[in-house]
Amino acid sequence: MKWFSILLVCALTWPSSLWAQQQPIVIRFSHVVAPDTPKGKAAVRFQELAERATNGRVRVQVYPNSELYRDREELEALQLGAVEMIAPSLSKFGPLGVREFEVFDLPFMFPDAQALHRVTNGPIGRDMLRRLRLKGVVGLAFWDNGFKSFSANRPLRMPSDLSGLRMRIQPSRVLDAQMRALGAQPMTMRFGEVYAALEAGVVDGTENPPSNFFTQDMQDVQAHFTVSNHGYLGYAVIVNRKFWEGLPSDIRGALEDAMRDATAYAASIAQQENDRALEAIRASGKTQIHVLTETEREAWKQALAAVSVEMEDLIGAQLIADIRRVVD
Numbered sequence: 525m526k527w528f529s530i531l532l533v534c535a536l537t538w539p540s541s542l543w544a545q546q547q548p549i550v551i552r553f554s555h556v557v558a559p560d561t562p563k564g565k566a567a568v569r570f571q572e573l574a575e576r577a578t579n580g581r582v583r584v585q586v587y588p589n590s591e592l593y594r595d596r597e598e599l600e601a602l603q604l605g606a607v608e609m610i611a612p613s614l615s616k617f618g619p620l621g622v623r624e625f626e627v628f629d630l631p632f633m634f635p636d637a638q639a640l641h642r643v644t645n646g647p648i649g650r651d652m653l654r655r656l657r658l659k660g661v662v663g664l665a666f667w668d669n670g671f672k673s674f675s676a677n678r679p680l681r682m683p684s685d686l687s688g689l690r691m692r693i694q695p696s697r698v699l700d701a702q703m704r705a706l707g708a709q710p711m712t713m714r715f716g717e718v719y720a721a722l723e724a725g726v727v728d729g730t731e732n733p734p735s736n737f738f739t740q741d742m743q744d745v746q747a748h749f750t751v752s753n754h755g756y757l758g759y760a761v762i763v764n765r766k767f768w769e770g771l772p773s774d775i776r777g778a779l780e781d782a783m784r785d786a787t788a789y790a791a792s793i794a795q796q797e798n799d800r801a802l803e804a805i806r807a808s809g810k811t812q813i814h815v816l817t818e819t820e821r822e823a824w825k826q827a828l829a830a831v832s833v834e835m836e837d838l839i840g841a842q843l844i845a846d847i848r849r850v851v852d
């Protein structure tokens with residue numbers, strides 16, 4: 525009885541600020557792809573690293589597969605503080621008013637992942653992340669997925685093979701221009717709706733890195749996949765600015781370290797995840813895979829060459845030129 529009274533007195537007199545300090549800081553991390561993808565795995569790695577580095581003072585709750593929010597909604601949720609962290613593809617930053625990120629959508633802009641990393645890890649990448657602060661969010665890192673390929677229910681060898689097809693795209697003006705340059709009809713659609721749209725014939729084809737294609741079972745609804753590697757798909761990990769700046773500085777530092785390590789992990793697994801997915805698509809026996817020959821690849825490059833000129837006003841001719849200097 526005596527002990528009970530002591531405990532009761534302690535509980536009643538425990539200052540609420542101390543009580544608040546005992547509560548873990550929760551980071552809700554929402555994303556739209558499967559857990560078994562480069563982004564899905566990197567999110568879980570960040571969760572493990574962040575919780576360990578902060579001795580459990582931070583809890584990261586990862587919500588994959590659009591469970592919590594879908595494409596555009598997750599940006600709004602982040603700005604409203606309904607989630608703390610998201611990692612949208614670089615093609616989805618238009619609603620924040622930062623169209624420059626669509627530079628990463630320009631077809632055949634990046635010859636390989638090394639060239640791409642010279643941009644994202646260098647001054648251009650850092651400057652792009654910094655600009656997000658003006659929009660109420662803090663850009664923490666770029667994460668890789670990989671290079672995209674076209675798919676449809678007819679063989680796609682030459683650019684003219686896309687002519688007349690309704691192609692699903694992410695909400696990017698550059699991707700819209702890309703599909704139009706190929707004579708296709710671009711249709712913007714949320715990621716989580718693509719499978720059903722392909723199945724119902726609302727769209728005829730799409731573009732994805734193999735990991736996104738395979739983990740959404742698109743091999744069940746797309747008979748042909750052409751390894752074109754014509755464009756890049758990657759992410760910026762962003763947090764709500766007010767939340768981030770309100771964190772105790774030791775916690776923020778530990779989270780920055782965790783993010784740096786998760787980013788290195790994402791870069792180290794992306795290629796192998798996509799290679800594995802391509803093999804799995806092949807092994808399914810449902811989708812025929814064609815790898816562009818050099819001649820075919822040249823024809824696609826030529827068909828798409830005008831897109832970057834057309835997009836100069838939107839993205840900025842200077843940014844395009846600066847990136848070309850780094851990647852060439």
Ligand code: LMR
Nearest residue numbers: 556557613694714715736
């Ligand atoms: C897409 O919509 O195709 C991608 O942005 C999905 C993703 O997050 O990789």
